[in-house]
Amino acid sequence: MFVVRLLVLASLPVTDLVIGFLVSKNFRTRHCGDEFCWSLLIIAANAALTWAVLYFALFLLAIAAARVPSILLRGPLALLLTLLAATLLIQCAFTWSLGLTSGFLPSTDIVVFLIDNLARIPQHLLQTAPAMTLGIIFTTLLFSFAVTKLFFGPARRMNQPRGASLIFAALMAAALGAYLSAPYAAAKFSAIAFNKMLLVRLDPSHADYVVDRALEKTFVTRPPSAPIGKADGDHPVIVILVESLRRDLIEMAPTPIPFLKSLAEGDGIFFDKAYATASHSNYADVAFWYSRYPMRSLNLQHYPTDAGYRGTSIFKLMKEHGYTTGYISSQNELWGKMINWLNVPAEVDYFYHSENFEGDTWYHKADRKGIGQCIRMGIATAGKIEDSQTLKIAARWIEGLGNKRRFFLGMNLQNTHFSYVIPPGGARPYQPSEIESGALYYLWPAALKSVVRNRYLNAVHNLDRELSAFAATLKARNLWDEALVVIVGDSGEAFHEHGFGNHSGPMYDEVMRTFVMVKPPKNSTLPRDTFQDAVSHLDITATIPGILGMPVPASFQGRPLFQPGGRRPVFMHSNALVKQNGLVQWPWKLLKTYYPFEKTELYNLNHDPGETRNLATLESANAARLSSQLDLWINRHLLYYSAPEFYSRYNPPK
Numbered sequence: 001m002f003v004v005r006l007l008v009l010a011s012l013p014v015t016d017l018v019i020g021f022l023v024s025k026n027f028r029t030r031h032c033g034d035e036f037c038w039s040l041l042i043i044a045a046n047a048a049l050t051w052a053v054l055y056f057a058l059f060l061l062a063i064a065a066a067r068v069p070s071i072l073l074r075g076p077l078a079l080l081l082t083l084l085a086a087t088l089l090i091q092c093a094f095t096w097s098l099g100l101t102s103g104f105l106p107s108t109d110i111v112v113f114l115i116d117n118l119a120r121i122p123q124h125l126l127q128t129a130p131a132m133t134l135g136i137i138f139t140t141l142l143f144s145f146a147v148t149k150l151f152f153g154p155a156r157r158m159n160q161p162r163g164a165s166l167i168f169a170a171l172m173a174a175a176l177g178a179y180l181s182a183p184y185a186a187a188k189f190s191a192i193a194f195n196k197m198l199l200v201r202l203d204p205s206h207a208d209y210v211v212d213r214a215l216e217k218t219f220v221t222r223p224p225s226a227p228i229g230k231a232d233g234d235h236p237v238i239v240i241l242v243e244s245l246r247r248d249l250i251e252m253a254p255t256p257i258p259f260l261k262s263l264a265e266g267d268g269i270f271f272d273k274a275y276a277t278a279s280h281s282n283y284a285d286v287a288f289w290y291s292r293y294p295m296r297s298l299n300l301q302h303y304p305t306d307a308g309y310r311g312t313s314i315f316k317l318m319k320e321h322g323y324t325t326g327y328i329s330s331q332n333e334l335w336g337k338m339i340n341w342l343n344v345p346a347e348v349d350y351f352y353h354s355e356n357f358e359g360d361t362w363y364h365k366a367d368r369k370g371i372g373q374c375i376r377m378g379i380a381t382a383g384k385i386e387d388s389q390t391l392k393i394a395a396r397w398i399e400g401l402g403n404k405r406r407f408f409l410g411m412n413l414q415n416t417h418f419s420y421v422i423p424p425g426g427a428r429p430y431q432p433s434e435i436e437s438g439a440l441y442y443l444w445p446a447a448l449k450s451v452v453r454n455r456y457l458n459a460v461h462n463l464d465r466e467l468s469a470f471a472a473t474l475k476a477r478n479l480w481d482e483a484l485v486v487i488v489g490d491s492g493e494a495f496h497e498h499g500f501g502n503h504s505g506p507m508y509d510e511v512m513r514t515f516v517m518v519k520p521p522k523n524s525t526l527p528r529d530t531f532q533d534a535v536s537h538l539d540i541t542a543t544i545p546g547i548l549g550m551p552v553p554a555s556f557q558g559r560p561l562f563q564p565g566g567r568r569p570v571f572m573h574s575n576a577l578v579k580q581n582g583l584v585q586w587p588w589k590l591l592k593t594y595y596p597f598e599k600t601e602l603y604n605l606n607h608d609p610g611e612t613r614n615l616a617t618l619e620s621a622n623a624a625r626l627s628s629q630l631d632l633w634i635n636r637h638l639l640y641y642s643a644p645e646f647y648s649r650y651n652p653p654k
Contacts, residue, residue, distance in 0.1 A: 216650075219636075219640060236405055236409075236482065236483040237548070239411070242489050243417040243491075244416045244491055245416060245490075245514055246493055247272070247516075249515060256430070256458075263487075266528070269518045269526065269531055270531065271517070273535065273584075274515075275534065277294055278573050279491060279503055279504055280503055281503075283575065289314055289341075290556075292311055294573055295575075295637045296309065296637065302336065311652065312556070314408070314410070314545075315344070315348050315408065316347040318408035324406065325409075326349060326408070327348050328412075329342075330414035331384050331385075331414045333353045333355075334355065352397075354384050357389070384417070386421060387421070391413075398474075398477070413463065415459050416463055416493075418442075422458055422459060429461060430453075431454060433457075443501070485518070486517070490514070491514060492512060492514050507582050507591055518547075526547065534585070535561060535570065537558075539560070540561075543560045543561045546560040546562070559654070569629060581594075582630070585626060588602065588622065589605055590623065600616045601616055602619055640653055
């Protein structure tokens with residue numbers, strides 16, 4: 001019986017190791033043959049053995065619990081054991097299921113992020129992958145039942161022979177040794193994936209640190225930029241960040257965004273080559289509102305309330321210039337702790353997100369109708385407000401301001417996030433568009449590409465109609481003509497153009513090049529035309545105060561547009577499912593991938609807009625030049641954020 005119990009507890013870490021080997025082997029076959037992939041296998045082995053330590057600890061706990069004579073004590077211990085076993089099973093199943101389905105293992109950063117947002121994960125899984133979620137729940141219950149029966153059966157006593165005890169002790173020692181060696185494996189991975197790509201060593205004891213601090217000379221304080229296109233008077237400012245709004249939507253015939261297209265080609269300025277700063281919202285959203293690059297470390301980035309490097313938000317700037325400020329979002333800003341930097345009472349007079357919504361979010365609505373209904377609906381990411389409701393809340397806030405015209409409203413709309421919300425009674429011109437319940441964010445199969453894309457286009461089309469209705473509301477209140485309106489896609493969306501679905505993955509143009517439109521006030525002198533230079537979202541944020549005749553905060557890393565002078569490269573950063581940095585210096589685009597494999601890519605976007613021909617070898621000199629620029633950008637940021645004394649002495653590197 002002892003052997004059976006031991007096998008039950010050892011089965012998951014062993015499975016963990018086997019799957020890790022298969023995934024790593026897949027990497028070596030498809031992507032690379034260097035030490036990176038072998039180090040990945042080492043990490044997988046260490047992870048498996050780390051799990052073994054935890055399971056053997058559970059085993060000892062079970063022995064102790066079974067020897068407790070009191071029924072009153074054995075019950076709580078049995079419950080604790082079962083809960084621990086279930087928790088470990090769920091984590092193991094989740095981690096490696098991603099490895100098998102996506103072809104790479106979630107990095108430590110991703111796991112930490114998910115744990116940090118643990119309360120939100122069940123909601124999202126029930127909405128985007130109910131079938132898989134139910135499978136994990138069922139397996140967990142079955143495993144927990146088996147553990148309980150094995151260790152807490154009638155009159156169960158765990159008297160093992162001495163030989164078995166010695167074997168157990170040896171396994172514990174081996175697992176503990178592997179666990180203690182895990183930091184070495186992690187350090188090896190970090191060195192291979194990142195440090196050898198960088199010039200700066202951040203360890204102050206390192207000999208190169210003093211030399212590398214010469215980069216400090218590049219941290220200069222820039223004077224405020226001169227106002228541009230100044231518009232006289234009080235102008236309402238409305239900035240709408242739209243989830244996953246691709247740039248090429250405007251080119252489709254017929255376009256799913258007729259209102260936005262007419263606006264961009266009429267009273268607005270369309271930015272043809274506008275790039276997001278990051279491949280997923282948790283970084284891209286906050287980066288936009290602060291005009292700050294999200295790259296602050298090589299690790300996962302949250303938003304601490306006491307961060308000395310936070311800088312100035314667009315809300316703070318507008319507040320300082322006498323504007324009433326509001327932020328209204330369809331999503332839950334607790335995700336990734338974005339709320340810490342977005343809900344600042346001294347800067348935002350009115351803050352509203354899905355946690356404040358008293359009606360049904362998509363998650364609540366599905367949940368009240370039961371699991372079966374949830375599976376059949378297979379709709380939006382959980383816990384978000386449907387955008388038509390969000391726009392109504394915004395309209396009521398504006399109405400509550402009365403005759404006040406000096407207000408700044410930032411919004412975040414989410415219907416265009418996978419699995420793409422079609423509001424009740426919404427149009428569905430693109431068919432077929434019903435996503436199967438098994439479709440999971442970024443893991444849906446390529447065979448569903450046309451269906452998933454149609455669903456996305458339907459969601460975009462309906463959002464376009466809602467924005468048209470919102471504009472009509474502003475016109476009825478005589479606010480539209482004098483308003484500065486900015487509409488920005490926080491990222492694009494992929495449909496397996498490069499083997500990946502949704503966003504948070506590789507930074508190809510389908511993910512990074514977004515719809516961006518600015519409608520200046522009626523009397524603005526800015527030309528209504530298409531802006532052809534490659535620009536960053538940070539530049540769009542920095543342009544807003546210039547249009548209104550305000551100085552640009554020194555902490556903004558974006559540069560205001562419509563000013564003379566050459567443009568700098570557009571830098572991009574991904575620290576999500578793929579670890580990657582990149583730049584665009586039109587027509588060239590360079591991508592450097594560090595995880596899950598190492599790769600350098602160079603594309604000529606004029607000749608190859610689909611990014612199908614990697615020219616990194618053929619254009620080696622060009623690739624080296626751009627790579628050097630990218631490395632310098634990385635080094636300056638890492639150096640700046642490694643030294644807190646820099647925050648008060650310098651502005652962030654531009």
